[in-house]
Amino acid sequence: MKRSRNRASSVAVIDIGSNSVRLVVYEAAARSLISVFNEKTLCGLGREVQTTGLLAPDAVEKALTSLRRFHALCKVQRVGRVYAIATAACRDATNGPDFITEAERICGVKIEILSGPMEAKLSALGVISGVHRPDGIVGDLGGGSLELIDVRGNLVRVGVTLPLGSLALQDLAHKSLKRAQRIVKTELEKVDRLRAGHGRIFYAVGGTWRALARIHIIQSGYPIKVMHGYSIPAADALDFARRLRRLAATGMLANIEAIADARRPLLAYAALVLEYVIRVARPKTIVFSTFGVREGLLYSKLPETERAKDGLISAAQTLNELLSRSARHALELIAWTDRLVRVVHLRETDEERRLRHTACLLSDIGWRVHPDHRGEQTLELIINGNFGAITHQERVFVGLSVFFRYAGLSEQNEPPAIIKAQLSPHLLERARLLGAAFRVAHLISAARPGVLPATHFRSHDRNLMLVFEHRLVDLVADRVGSRFKQLARLVGRSGSIVLR
Structure with a gap:
C-alpha cells in the first residue's frame, strides 16, 4: 500500500525563539515525524532583554515580517493544523505581550508562551521521541535561556530554567567572555540536580550547540553528517569547548563558513556553557539531539498508544x-x-x-x-x-x-x-x-x-x-x-x- 499525502492531516509548528523564528511543516502528527518544509529567520528577539527588559524594535519588525511569510506559507501548503509557541524572550520582555498580540493577529492562531518548566518538559519529550530509551540530562540551549531536565526512559522530572541562553549570556556579560564565565559558573553550580548526570548522557538540544557539533564533525573528518545522535565522549567535548573558547578570544571563529553569520558570535558562549555543564554534571557522553521543543510538543499531542510505538x-x-x-x-x-x-x-x-x-x-x-x-x-x-x-x-x-x-x-x-x-x-x-x-x-x-x-x-x-x-x-x-x-x-x- 502506497501512502498518499493528505494535506488535511499536515501540521505545522511556528516557534518564536529568542534567537530564531522558525516554521516547520510536518506531513502528519505521528510517532515518526516527516518534515516537508522547514524555514527559519535569525531575528535575535532576545539580544537586549536582559539589560533593557525589551524586545529590540528592529528584531520585532524582522520577526513579524517572517511571521507574515510563515502564515502565507501555511495557507499555500493548506496545512491542516498550526501550533504556535514562544519562549524566553517573549515571556521575559516587558513588551512581550504587545508583540504576541500582533503576532497572533498575523498568524491567525493562539500563541502559547511557554513557561520555563514547560519548555524544559517539552524539550525532554522531544528527546524521548527521538532517542531510544534515553537516560540522562537534557539541556536545551536557546537564545534566551538554558533548560535542564532529567529523563529516564519515558519518565521526566521537573526541569529548571537559567538565563544562560547564548544571546542572554552575551547581553548579561556585555560581550565579555570573562564576565560570562563567572556568570555561567555561578548559575550552574547552584543546580544540584545537574549532578545527577554523573556517568550518564548529556543530551544537547538547540541550534547553537548543533553548530558546535557541525564544527566538530568537520574538524574530525567524521563520515556521517547527520547532527541527530552525533555523540562525543565528554572528555573530548570538554577539550573541544575549551579550544573553541580560546579561538573566540583571538577572533578566529568569525571565519567559520559552515556556520551562519548571525550565529558565529554566539559559539563561544555556547561552548562556555557546555564546558561548565560537563564540569558540574560529569557525564560520560554528549549526544546532540535535533529533536527538541517542537517535536516534544507534537509528541505530547499524540494518543498514548501512538506514543508507545518505537x-x-x-x-x-x-x-x-x-x-x-x-x-x-x-x-x-x-x-x-x-x-x-x-x-x-x-x-x-x-x-x-x-x-x-x-x-x-x-x-x-x-x-x-x-x-x-x-x-x-x-x-x-x-x-x-x-x-x-x-x-x-x-x-x-x-x-x-x-x-x-x-x-x-x-x-x-x-x-x-x-x-x-x-x-x-x-x-x-x-x-x-x-x-x-x-x-x-x-x-x-x-x-x-x-x-x-x-x-x-x-x-x-x-x-x-x-x-x-x-x-x-x-x-x-x-x-x-x-x-x-x-x-x-x-x-x-x-x-x-x-x-x-
Missing part, C-alpha cells in the same frame, strides 16, 4: 510503505528471518532484533535505483535518513545490511573502509549475515508477498536446509542454492535445498 520501527514502516515494491513482503521477511534465527540458535540481543527488523523493512527501498548503484545509494539513504530513535552506529549497521543485500559479499564490492570502521567486528559480520539472508529471500520471492511463508528452515547436525513447499518447485534454481550455501557458511553450517 520511533525507529515507525519510521522504517513509513519508508517501507513509500518506497518498497510490497510493504507486506517486508513483514513476511521479518517473520522469515525470525525463523532463521531460531533454527540456527543465533544469539541476538533485543537491540539486535530491533535493528534486524528495521533492516527487513528497509531491504527493498533501493529498487528504483540503477542496479549498479543500489548498494551505495541505499547505504547513503539509510545513514543520512531523516529519522530518530537510532544511534549513528545503528544507522551504519542497518545501512550495511541492506548494502550487502544489493552489492553482494565479494571483496570487489566492499563499502567504504571509513564506514565499516564505525562497527565492531561482531556487528560487521552480523550485517554481512543479514545481507546474505536478504539476498536469498529476495531472490526466492522477487520481493512479492506470499512466497516466503511457503519456505521453512530445518537443521540436522551441521546441515542447514531450506525447505520449499512443492508448489514452489519451479522457483528453485542453482543460483538460489549457491546463495543459500553462502548464507549457511556464515552461520557455520553446510547448506542444502529440500523440496517437500
